[in-house]
Amino acid sequence: MSSSTPFQTNSKVVKWIESRLPIISTIDGALVSYPAPRNLNYWWNFGSLAGFMLVAQIVTGIILVMHYTPHVTLAFASVEHIMRDVNYGWLIRYAHANGASMFFIVVYIHIIRGLYYGSYKAPRELLWWLGIVIFLLMMATAFMGYVLPWGQMSFWGATVITNLFGAVPYVGGDIVTLLWGGFSVDNPTLNRFFSLHYLLPFLIVAVVFLHLWALHTSKSNNPLGIDIKGDQDTVPFHPYYTAKDAFGLCVFLMFFAYWVFFNPNYLGHPDNYIEANPLVTPAHIVPEWYFLPFYAILRAVPDKLGGVLAMGGAIVILFFLPYLDFSKVRSAKFRPVYKMAFWIFVVNGVILGYIGAMPAEGIYITVGRIASIYYFAHFFIIVPLIAWYEKPLPVPESIAKAVLGNDAKA
């Protein structure tokens, strides 16, 4: 197929290392000579941005742990100690808190890119599934991390979400007691969330490694959705996409810097600057914005167990997408009907997010139910129907023809 030039070196040192552990040729194959389609657009920058955010969160997180105390009487004060007394503590804390939001923004765009261009289709099903696993681990990590400052939202968010497990028939109550380590969210809960919040990111690193390995096996998708047919369809990753990723990183860093330096609390909730109080429930318990669509689906079902199953189902259904969407054409560029359904799905997702932030009253309940039903209808009904009936536009012969022949705006 497309062959990357086999790694060659004149350096004695490199040869010495290579014969014992071929790490340099591996990195070369992944980041230097890796054959990437020559027509990738900016929607392909978000994978590297996600990798950057994973590292950023780990680095800022490890530093925060040097100053944080995971005990109910001291946690809140230790975060204020970081904000006020630790050198640059305010910067590291705001970078970590806003970094979580950035990580989700980047990953959501990365996922939506996959939905549009059919990156979940054969031969990339495993790549897609590993991505969903990363997403689930991110959600667990973010949820537990938000509990650590021990503010009102930390405590009550933890209470609401852990109580969900009580919906499991028969053993639900015992599961919740096991999760809590007691009879309510309290110090044992905080301590174990702290431990797991530190652990899970390293599991994410491991799954990201598998995710990249799977990617490098099937090679990257591209905006036309057609296979790489030869060397003329690709360019070496370095310098073309290293330069492009560096540029994308700079733009992204400006976005990130805006939040950290000029609006660090907008994406959070003021109630989390109030110390946790088990006797006072906030007027509106709201999770962080990146959970809102799933929170809306949870609340849309009047039954507790039903809501939990719907929320879980909303993510599990993603695993089946490669089979629900069995169209042979990958990219929505050539699938006008699917393209429309895609945009409606995205807007529906935004609506779900908005509903998640609203109190569960009046018209919000109705809209939330419609939007939740639509979410599942998109996967179960709309997508398969489109795959069956849609007549896609003709797909170009090859990437090289499309790019080098005419104007290559993909």
Next chain:
Amino acid sequence: MATSSSAGHEEHGSGQATRRDFLIVATCGLGAVAAGATVWPLIDQMNPAADVLALSSTEVDLSPIAEGQGITVMWRGKPVFIRHRTAKEIEEAEAVPLSELRDPQTDAQRVKEGKKQWLIMVGICTHLGCVPLGQQGDYDGWFCPCHGSHYDSSGRIRKGPAPLNLAIPEYQFLSDTKIKIG
């Protein structure tokens, strides 16, 4: 997009290469500056925080300490001996020839001018860190029970395994009866 002032296709003229090199060098250079500027806060955060620095100095009122008396105060987590020396102790300390000392220091070097009745030292044996006991030992000073170091009435090592005199912390007299250590 092709606003090229130069031709769109490759040219291997030296002018082209120089401009490209400058651009890449400049970009990488700026990137390195960015990386460095990012790394500094990540390291500086390990330096003492503001609340630790606030406790880095301690004021002590000397008026309750009578002549021939001493107290121990905590400073930066360590014991500090504050002794109001008698005239005899001062005389003894000043009379010792430097050649007899393992760590030669005159008594004057270890006290403040005009205030030599006040001996202020970090009470940690310079051998392996135990706290010496006051008014004991063969030299009218301190004795460390851990390994038998003897310090004189100026806190200087005279006998035993300790290599250095008891450390004198940074301090200043705010008034005749008040000092600030650190």
Next chain:
Amino acid sequence: MRAMKIGAAALLALGLGAGAAAASEAVHIEKQDWSFNGAFGTFDRASLQRGYQVYKEVCASCHSMKFISFRNLRDIGFSEAEVKALAAQYEYPALDDTGEATTRKGTPADRFHAPFANELAARASNGGALPPDLSLIAKARVGGPDYIYALLTGYHEVPAGFTLNAGMNYNAAFPGHQIAMAKPLNDDQVTFADGTKATTAQMAHDVATFLMWTAEPKLEDRKRAGVKVMGFLAILTIFSFLTYRRVRKKVQGH
């Protein structure tokens, strides 16, 4: 075109989010002019010192401020000697040589003195209500300093048809409009050291500024750093784009 669509979706989401926050409270909070607003905002030191005076003379009798130490007051313009003197006005628990409880004078390293020993004592002295700690109040309420100003200047006559519960006071800004705290600020209640006339509005403005500082003492550092970072990143972005474009020329010829 697609980028515009996605951008529109993002803005929609953000706008809805902001709208959501305001809608749920349903009380309109007037925006004030704060010296610390904007990318280049800084704290007005004179206002901070007047605000501290208001806190000390009016609010501190009921409201603790446990995350501020006297040494922090150096940042709003007090000298080391002034800070020492302020701290020494308060007594803190200590042990004497026999282990008996006694008190010692405050030092700059001490936190602000709390008016009540514990929550129960605070509630007992305030008709069952707990005066919240004010260290973070400017970040812990929707509307921040605007809300604090609106609250302090929002004690109006009870409107017709409104039932006020016993022991409560009407306030236009407080959610539910019934607040346990009686009107804390009245004209000329405080004599400002710098001679500024102490109207209710002035005191409210100054104390709200002070409370923004107590909530976020590093605000100025943050914004100053932000300007530098953004400026540098803008230059780096331009350079990295030019580099990318030069590299791209080789691929696509443009």
